[in-house]
Amino acid sequence: MQDRVLAFGCHPDDVEFMAAGTLALLAERGYEIHTATMTGGEVGSPALSRAEIHAVRLKEAAAAAAVIGAHYHYAGGCDLEVEYNEFYRRAATRIVREVDPFIVLTNPPMDYLADHEQTSLLVRNAAYIASVPLYDCGTSAPPTKRFPYLFYWNAMGLKDIFGRPLPLHCVIDVGAAMATKEKMLACHASQRDWLAAHNKMDSYIQTMKELSRGHGRLIGREHGEGFIQHRGHGYPADNILASILPGVCKELPVRGD
Ligand SMILES: [Zn+2]
Numbered sequence: 001m002q003d004r005v006l007a008f009g010c011h012p013d014d015v016e017f018m019a020a021g022t023l024a025l026l027a028e029r030g031y032e033i034h035t036a037t038m039t040g041g042e043v044g045s046p047a048l049s050r051a052e053i054h055a056v057r058l059k060e061a062a063a064a065a066a067v068i069g070a071h072y073h074y075a076g077g078c079d080l081e082v083e084y085n086e087f088y089r090r091a092a093t094r095i096v097r098e099v100d101p102f103i104v105l106t107n108p109p110m111d112y113l114a115d116h117e118q119t120s121l122l123v124r125n126a127a128y129i130a131s132v133p134l135y136d137c138g139t140s141a142p143p144t145k146r147f148p149y150l151f152y153w154n155a156m157g158l159k160d161i162f163g164r165p166l167p168l169h170c171v172i173d174v175g176a177a178m179a180t181k182e183k184m185l186a187c188h189a190s191q192r193d194w195l196a197a198h199n200k201m202d203s204y205i206q207t208m209k210e211l212s213r214g215h216g217r218l219i220g221r222e223h224g225e226g227f228i229q230h231r232g233h234g235y236p237a238d239n240i241l242a243s244i245l246p247g248v249c250k251e252l253p254v255r256g257d
Pocket of ligand 1: 010
Protein backbone atom coordinates (compact mmCIF):
# COMPACT_ATOMS: atom_id res chain seq x y z
CA MET A 1 0.00 0.00 0.00
CA GLN A 2 1.25 3.45 -0.92
CA ASP A 3 1.05 6.56 1.25
CA ARG A 4 -2.16 8.41 2.18
CA VAL A 5 -3.86 11.31 0.36
CA LEU A 6 -6.53 13.47 2.01
CA ALA A 7 -9.03 15.54 0.01
CA PHE A 8 -10.72 17.82 2.56
CA GLY A 9 -13.57 19.98 1.27
CA CYS A 10 -16.19 22.19 2.81
CA HIS A 11 -19.37 20.54 1.55
CA PRO A 12 -20.23 17.03 0.45
CA ASP A 13 -19.72 17.21 -3.37
CA ASP A 14 -16.90 19.85 -3.40
CA VAL A 15 -14.28 17.11 -3.70
CA GLU A 16 -16.26 15.27 -6.36
CA PHE A 17 -16.75 18.38 -8.53
CA MET A 18 -13.13 19.52 -8.47
CA ALA A 19 -10.75 16.69 -7.56
CA ALA A 20 -12.40 13.26 -7.86
CA GLY A 21 -10.66 12.44 -11.14
CA THR A 22 -7.25 13.00 -9.58
CA LEU A 23 -8.23 10.92 -6.55
CA ALA A 24 -9.41 8.10 -8.83
CA LEU A 25 -6.06 8.13 -10.65
CA LEU A 26 -4.16 8.06 -7.36
CA ALA A 27 -6.37 5.26 -5.99
CA GLU A 28 -5.67 3.23 -9.13
CA ARG A 29 -1.95 3.64 -8.46
CA GLY A 30 -2.33 2.21 -4.96
CA TYR A 31 -2.51 5.35 -2.82
CA GLU A 32 -4.80 5.19 0.22
CA ILE A 33 -7.45 7.87 -0.34
CA HIS A 34 -9.35 9.72 2.37
CA THR A 35 -12.05 12.30 1.79
CA ALA A 36 -13.42 14.67 4.42
CA THR A 37 -16.00 17.41 4.63
CA MET A 38 -16.06 20.27 7.09
CA THR A 39 -19.87 20.35 7.03
CA GLY A 40 -22.74 17.98 6.40
CA GLY A 41 -24.40 20.25 3.83
CA GLU A 42 -27.20 21.08 6.26
CA VAL A 43 -28.85 23.82 4.19
CA GLY A 44 -28.62 22.22 0.75
CA SER A 45 -32.22 21.12 0.31
CA PRO A 46 -35.39 22.73 -1.00
CA ALA A 47 -37.64 20.32 0.94
CA LEU A 48 -35.97 18.35 3.74
CA SER A 49 -35.23 19.56 7.29
CA ARG A 50 -31.65 20.34 8.32
CA ALA A 51 -31.35 17.05 10.21
CA GLU A 52 -32.77 15.07 7.30
CA ILE A 53 -30.55 16.55 4.61
CA HIS A 54 -27.52 16.28 6.92
CA ALA A 55 -28.07 12.52 7.25
CA VAL A 56 -28.67 12.12 3.52
CA ARG A 57 -25.59 14.06 2.54
CA LEU A 58 -23.21 12.22 4.86
CA LYS A 59 -24.42 8.96 3.34
CA GLU A 60 -23.93 10.34 -0.16
CA ALA A 61 -20.38 11.50 0.66
CA ALA A 62 -19.50 8.09 2.09
CA ALA A 63 -20.97 6.37 -0.98
CA ALA A 64 -18.97 8.63 -3.31
CA ALA A 65 -15.77 7.80 -1.41
CA ALA A 66 -16.58 4.10 -1.57
CA VAL A 67 -16.59 4.20 -5.39
CA ILE A 68 -12.78 4.40 -5.28
CA GLY A 69 -12.35 2.53 -1.99
CA ALA A 70 -11.70 5.78 -0.08
CA HIS A 71 -12.44 6.45 3.59
CA TYR A 72 -14.83 9.31 4.37
CA HIS A 73 -14.58 11.59 7.44
CA TYR A 74 -17.02 14.26 8.68
CA ALA A 75 -15.40 17.06 10.68
CA GLY A 76 -18.58 18.02 12.56
CA GLY A 77 -19.28 21.50 11.19
CA CYS A 78 -22.42 23.14 9.84
CA ASP A 79 -23.14 24.47 6.38
CA LEU A 80 -22.80 28.28 5.98
CA GLU A 81 -21.34 28.58 9.49
CA VAL A 82 -17.70 27.71 8.86
CA GLU A 83 -15.37 30.21 10.44
CA TYR A 84 -11.79 30.37 11.60
CA ASN A 85 -12.46 29.64 15.26
CA GLU A 86 -11.42 27.17 17.92
CA PHE A 87 -14.11 24.60 17.13
CA TYR A 88 -13.23 24.41 13.45
CA ARG A 89 -9.45 24.60 14.01
CA ARG A 90 -9.63 21.60 16.32
CA ALA A 91 -11.99 19.70 14.03
CA ALA A 92 -9.81 20.17 10.97
CA THR A 93 -6.60 19.33 12.83
CA ARG A 94 -8.16 16.19 14.31
CA ILE A 95 -8.79 14.83 10.84
CA VAL A 96 -5.32 15.67 9.56
CA ARG A 97 -3.77 13.97 12.61
CA GLU A 98 -5.95 10.89 12.27
CA VAL A 99 -5.22 10.46 8.56
CA ASP A 100 -1.59 11.70 8.60
CA PRO A 101 -1.58 12.31 4.83
CA PHE A 102 1.43 13.09 2.69
CA ILE A 103 -0.72 15.08 0.26
CA VAL A 104 -3.67 17.30 1.18
CA LEU A 105 -6.11 18.75 -1.36
CA THR A 106 -8.62 21.41 -0.33
CA ASN A 107 -10.79 24.34 -1.42
CA PRO A 108 -8.98 27.38 -2.86
CA PRO A 109 -8.32 30.47 -0.70
CA MET A 110 -10.58 32.55 -2.96
CA ASP A 111 -13.92 31.17 -4.11
CA TYR A 112 -17.55 32.16 -4.49
CA LEU A 113 -18.57 31.02 -0.99
CA ALA A 114 -17.01 32.31 2.23
CA ASP A 115 -17.54 28.80 3.63
CA HIS A 116 -15.11 27.50 1.01
CA GLU A 117 -12.54 30.17 1.78
CA GLN A 118 -12.72 29.57 5.53
CA THR A 119 -12.34 25.82 4.96
CA SER A 120 -9.29 26.50 2.82
CA LEU A 121 -7.66 28.48 5.63
CA LEU A 122 -8.63 25.93 8.28
CA VAL A 123 -7.26 22.97 6.33
CA ARG A 124 -4.10 24.86 5.46
CA ASN A 125 -3.62 25.66 9.13
CA ALA A 126 -4.42 22.10 10.20
CA ALA A 127 -1.89 20.68 7.75
CA TYR A 128 0.76 22.71 9.55
CA ILE A 129 -0.27 22.56 13.21
CA ALA A 130 -1.15 18.85 13.25
CA SER A 131 2.56 18.39 13.98
CA VAL A 132 2.61 20.65 17.06
CA PRO A 133 2.75 18.31 20.09
CA LEU A 134 1.18 20.69 22.61
CA TYR A 135 -1.76 21.56 20.35
CA ASP A 136 -4.70 19.58 21.74
CA CYS A 137 -7.41 18.88 19.19
CA GLY A 138 -9.13 16.13 21.12
CA THR A 139 -7.83 13.04 19.41
CA SER A 140 -5.63 10.24 20.68
CA ALA A 141 -3.82 10.23 17.33
CA PRO A 142 -0.23 11.43 17.81
CA PRO A 143 1.05 14.69 16.32
CA THR A 144 2.11 14.23 12.70
CA LYS A 145 5.81 13.97 11.95
CA ARG A 146 5.82 15.74 8.56
CA PHE A 147 4.35 18.67 6.67
CA PRO A 148 2.17 17.40 3.83
CA TYR A 149 2.19 18.69 0.28
CA LEU A 150 -0.77 21.06 0.11
CA PHE A 151 -2.75 21.77 -3.06
CA TYR A 152 -5.86 23.88 -3.64
CA TRP A 153 -8.27 22.83 -6.36
CA ASN A 154 -9.64 25.52 -8.64
CA ALA A 155 -12.44 27.93 -7.79
CA MET A 156 -15.95 27.19 -8.98
CA GLY A 157 -16.42 28.62 -12.47
CA LEU A 158 -12.61 28.57 -12.84
CA LYS A 159 -12.33 32.19 -11.73
CA ASP A 160 -11.70 34.15 -8.57
CA ILE A 161 -14.15 36.63 -7.06
CA PHE A 162 -12.87 39.35 -9.43
CA GLY A 163 -13.47 37.14 -12.46
CA ARG A 164 -9.78 36.35 -13.04
CA PRO A 165 -8.32 32.87 -13.63
CA LEU A 166 -6.40 31.53 -10.63
CA PRO A 167 -2.64 31.02 -11.17
CA LEU A 168 -2.72 27.22 -11.48
CA HIS A 169 0.53 25.34 -11.08
CA CYS A 170 -0.68 22.21 -12.83
CA VAL A 171 -3.56 20.46 -14.53
CA ILE A 172 -4.12 16.71 -14.22
CA ASP A 173 -5.40 14.95 -17.35
CA VAL A 174 -8.38 13.09 -15.87
CA GLY A 175 -9.77 11.78 -19.16
CA ALA A 176 -9.17 8.18 -18.07
CA ALA A 177 -11.03 8.81 -14.81
CA MET A 178 -14.09 10.70 -16.04
CA ALA A 179 -16.47 7.76 -15.80
CA THR A 180 -15.42 7.20 -12.19
CA LYS A 181 -15.64 10.91 -11.43
CA GLU A 182 -19.16 11.02 -12.82
CA LYS A 183 -20.13 7.97 -10.78
CA MET A 184 -18.79 9.64 -7.62
CA LEU A 185 -20.60 12.92 -8.23
CA ALA A 186 -23.82 11.06 -9.10
CA CYS A 187 -23.79 9.66 -5.54
CA HIS A 188 -24.80 13.18 -4.46
CA ALA A 189 -28.31 12.67 -5.80
CA SER A 190 -29.85 15.13 -3.30
CA GLN A 191 -27.94 17.92 -5.02
CA ARG A 192 -29.49 17.39 -8.44
CA ASP A 193 -32.70 19.30 -7.63
CA TRP A 194 -31.09 21.72 -5.18
CA LEU A 195 -28.38 22.94 -7.55
CA ALA A 196 -30.84 23.16 -10.42
CA ALA A 197 -33.18 25.34 -8.34
CA HIS A 198 -30.69 27.41 -6.35
CA ASN A 199 -27.51 27.60 -8.43
CA LYS A 200 -29.30 27.52 -11.81
CA MET A 201 -27.30 24.50 -12.92
CA ASP A 202 -29.16 22.60 -15.66
CA SER A 203 -27.43 19.44 -14.60
CA TYR A 204 -24.74 19.22 -11.99
CA ILE A 205 -23.10 16.37 -13.89
CA GLN A 206 -23.07 18.56 -17.00
CA THR A 207 -21.58 21.44 -15.00
CA MET A 208 -18.83 19.15 -13.70
CA LYS A 209 -18.02 18.05 -17.25
CA GLU A 210 -17.85 21.66 -18.44
CA LEU A 211 -15.44 22.51 -15.61
CA SER A 212 -13.34 19.46 -16.48
CA ARG A 213 -13.33 20.42 -20.17
CA GLY A 214 -12.32 23.98 -19.24
CA HIS A 215 -9.26 22.58 -17.47
CA GLY A 216 -8.59 20.16 -20.32
CA ARG A 217 -8.33 23.06 -22.76
CA LEU A 218 -5.44 24.48 -20.73
CA ILE A 219 -3.34 21.41 -21.50
CA GLY A 220 -4.71 20.35 -24.89
CA ARG A 221 -6.59 17.38 -23.48
CA GLU A 222 -10.29 16.64 -23.25
CA HIS A 223 -10.67 16.75 -19.46
CA GLY A 224 -8.61 18.08 -16.59
CA GLU A 225 -8.50 19.17 -12.96
CA GLY A 226 -6.41 22.20 -12.01
CA PHE A 227 -4.46 22.78 -8.81
CA ILE A 228 -2.45 25.52 -7.14
CA GLN A 229 0.23 24.37 -4.75
CA HIS A 230 0.83 26.04 -1.41
CA ARG A 231 4.54 26.79 -1.63
CA GLY A 232 5.00 29.10 1.34
CA HIS A 233 7.33 28.61 4.30
CA GLY A 234 7.26 25.17 5.85
CA TYR A 235 5.47 23.26 3.12
CA PRO A 236 7.26 21.07 0.58
CA ALA A 237 7.35 23.04 -2.69
CA ASP A 238 8.30 20.51 -5.33
CA ASN A 239 5.32 19.36 -7.38
CA ILE A 240 4.70 15.87 -6.04
CA LEU A 241 1.67 15.41 -8.32
CA ALA A 242 3.96 15.77 -11.34
CA SER A 243 6.32 13.18 -9.81
CA ILE A 244 3.72 10.55 -9.02
CA LEU A 245 1.50 11.15 -12.07
CA PRO A 246 4.09 11.46 -14.84
CA GLY A 247 2.63 12.20 -18.26
CA VAL A 248 -0.73 12.89 -16.62
CA CYS A 249 0.11 15.96 -14.53
CA LYS A 250 1.02 18.90 -16.76
CA GLU A 251 2.79 21.79 -15.08
CA LEU A 252 1.83 25.29 -16.19
CA PRO A 253 4.11 28.32 -16.30
CA VAL A 254 3.20 30.71 -13.50
CA ARG A 255 4.18 34.36 -13.47
CA GLY A 256 6.99 34.77 -10.98
CA ASP A 257 8.37 31.23 -11.46
ZN1 LIG B 1 -19.20 23.71 -1.56
